[in-house]
Amino acid sequence: RKEVEQDPGPFNVPEGATVAFNCTYSNSASQSFFWYRQDCRKEPKLLMSVYSSGNEDGRFTAQLNRASQYISLLIRDSKLSDSATYLCVVNSNYGGATNKLIFGTGTLLAVQP
Amino acid sequence: DAGITQSPRHKVTETGTPVTLRCHQTENHRYMYWYRQDPGHGLRLIHYSYGVKDTDKGEVSDGYSVSRSKTEDFLLTLESATSSQTSVYFCAIRTVARNTIYFGEGSWLTVV
Numbered sequence: 023r024k025e026v027e028q029d030p031g032p033f034n035v036p037e038g039a040t041v042a043f044n045c046t047y048s049n050s051a052s053q054s055f056f057w058y059r060q061d062c063r064k065e066p067k068l069l070m071s072v073y074s075s076g077n078e079d080g081r082f083t084a085q086l087n088r089a090s091q092y093i094s095l096l097i098r099d100s101k102l103s104d105s106a107t108y109l110c111v112v113n114s115n116y117g118g119a120t121n122k123l124i125f126g127t128g129t130l131l132a133v134q135p
Numbered sequence: 136d137a138g139i140t141q142s143p144r145h146k147v148t149e150t151g152t153p154v155t156l157r158c159h160q161t162e163n164h165r166y167m168y169w170y171r172q173d174p175g176h177g178l179r180l181i182h183y184s185y186g187v188k189d190t191d192k193g194e195v196s197d198g199y200s201v202s203r204s205k206t207e208d209f210l211l212t213l214e215s216a217t218s219s220q221t222s223v224y225f226c227a228i229r230t231v232a233r234n235t236i237y238f239g240e241g242s243w244l245t246v247v
Contacts, residue, residue, distance in 0.1 A: 054234060065225055065238035066178070109177070113234070123236060127177040 023048055026112050028126035036134050039100050043129045045110030046092045054113035055086055055093050059106045060128065066109055069095075100133045107131070137237035138162045141226050147245045154213040156242045158226030160206075166229035167209040168236070169193075169201065171222040178225065184209055216246040 028045045035041045047055075055072035070077065072084040072093050083096040093112075097104055110126035138161035148154050158167060169181040170193075180193030182201040190201050198220060200212045213220055226239040 056235065063241075065241050068235055068237065071233075071235065111236075123180070125178040127175065 024126075025049060025114075025124045026110055026126040028108075028110050028129050030127060031130040032132050033129065034132045034134060035100055037100055037102060039133075040096065040098045041100055041131065042097075043095045043108055043110075043131075044092055045094070045112075045126055046090075047110075047112045047124070048091070049112070049114045049124075050088075050091060052091075052112045052114045055084075056111040056113070057082075057084055057093075057095050058109040058111055058125075060109055061106050066125075069108070097131075100131075102133050102135060105131055105133045137164075137228055137230075139226060139228060139237065139239035141224075141239040141242045143242060144240065145243045147247060148216050150217060150246055151215050154216050154244065154246075156211045156224055156226075156244070158209040158211070158239060160209075160228055162228070163206055164228040164230065165206075166231075167203065168227040168229070169199075169209070169211045170225045170227060170238075171195065171220075172225060172241075173222050181211065181224075213244075216244075218246050220244065221246045 026047050057069040058066040059069045060066040070079050072086050076085040081098045085094045107128040107130050109128045112124045114122050140159045142157045168183045170178045172178050179195045181199050184190045184203040202210045224242045227236045
């Protein structure tokens with residue numbers, strides 16, 4: 023089982039739709055969680071951190087469920103410009119000089135006009 | 136923009152040749168990383184550095200070495216390139232304040 027798992031998609035949705043991505047992680051000691059966005063042939067860019075109480079940034083809402091070990095990303099009122107791959111990232115501290123970041127393989131979103 | 140520059144951005148090389156990728160950062164970050172990204176595998180850590188001359192292996196370090204002689208530069212060397220090392224390589228830094236990773240624009244390497 024992968025440490026971080028995402029549905030690869032693609033998710034094809036019309037403009038204006040609401041879409042949700044889930045991501046599960048296997049290490050219950052994981053401490054930090056993030057969503058990154060990656061456009062085709064570009065570097066991943068931080069979209070938002072995910073906090074225990076859930077957090078919102080405009081049309082984007084991230085939630086964490088520690089009991090079930092998953093995080094989610096909700097995008098409301100989808101725009102064409104939201105088309106990208108969304109990466110789930112989990113930070114687990116295994117000790118030593120650095121925390122260990124585990125990346126999911128990403129979920130591809132295609133917003134259709 | 137985390138002030139990260141990678142070079143070269145694109146390179147085609149022959150099997151068996153050495154290749155060095157350079158990552159340069161301008162904001163004095165302590166932690167630097169090299170990842171590779173391949174379809175179906177996501178981003179995988181090759182090596183990382185937690186200071187000048189302080190480096191350690193990641194999960195896919197075989198065939199790669201790194202050096203960090205200055206805070207601003209982190210070099211990734213493929214000692215003898217193989218076709219399995221054809222990939223896109225991302226350098227990254229970690230900010231201590233927010234404990235988040237920021238990536239460079241990537242280096243596309245093709246080994247023929």
